[in-house]
Amino acid sequence: MPESRAALLQPNHLTTRSDVLSRPSPVPAASGIYAWHFDVALPGMPLKGTQETEFGRLLYVGIAPREPRRSDNRPSNQNLRKRIHNHYRGNASGSTLRLTLGSLLAPELG
Template identity: 40%
Template sequence: MFVTKWTKTLENDPIAQAILTPARLYRADEATTTAPRKPGLYGWYFDVIPAGIVAADCHRQGAWTLLYCGISPKRPTTNGRPPSQSHVHQRLRAHFGGNAAGSTLRLTLGCLLETEIGTILRRVGATGRLTFTNPGEQLLDRWLYAHARIVWVEHPTPWEAEHALLASGLPLPLNIEGNPCAAFTAPLSALRSAAKRRAEGMPLIGDSGGPRRAPKQVQG
């Protein structure tokens, strides 16, 4: 393996190694049924790189490229609110079967894939939440089931593990919050902001996203 600053920094970090050298990668249907109902960190690998993402220096496992790491729950706030009770299983279900309003990863990917698969961000329902309207969320479901694989590791304070990964210089081009690499974050932030502005200028619609049905399982 080509040695970089981040490989040397993380080589003795067991949490990082669980993400970087997983025993296996899980399909969407496996992740949404077997992921732990505990706090932790998860890594997203893809066999297709969305247009506009530079992944030449990203970590790879065979044909799969690590593009994103997430955590559940988030770091506790300091404003007196009770800490989140979210866990890895709940968060992965939101990423794989939720909508852009509840998943920043879905929002980012849908904006990147708009031309390819037809995910158009719109304001929907009584609250005007932003989602990829019917059939956009379903199309994104299918893309994720086909092209994403997941690994996770339990951790009592996952925000600390995530910070260590990002601070190491590990390229994670789909991460925005906390990512010190402006070359990754600036274009994604601009892309998402443009999609939101366009949606705000379009009429509110009543689309609920349509019926959601798990896509046919993809082998591999």
């Protein structure tokens, strides 16, 4: 298994919401790839092709920073800490993960 895939499927540790939002945050202000493991599948969540791990089901992989836009070639000011923090505290317009979770939970939560 390639090293990057193994790191996503078998991480050395999981970082909790309280860890991410603590100061100082253990999440580095650097570029990288991150993964979200869920211990419960949400209603309507497609699971085909997903991986079950000892930490739950791997359902989301993100990258920070994004590639520079082709239109202006400006580098991103995002990093792992900012992206993951935004998933927890931001809004759905800035987080594909939040938007998807909100869409899946909307029928259940009304």
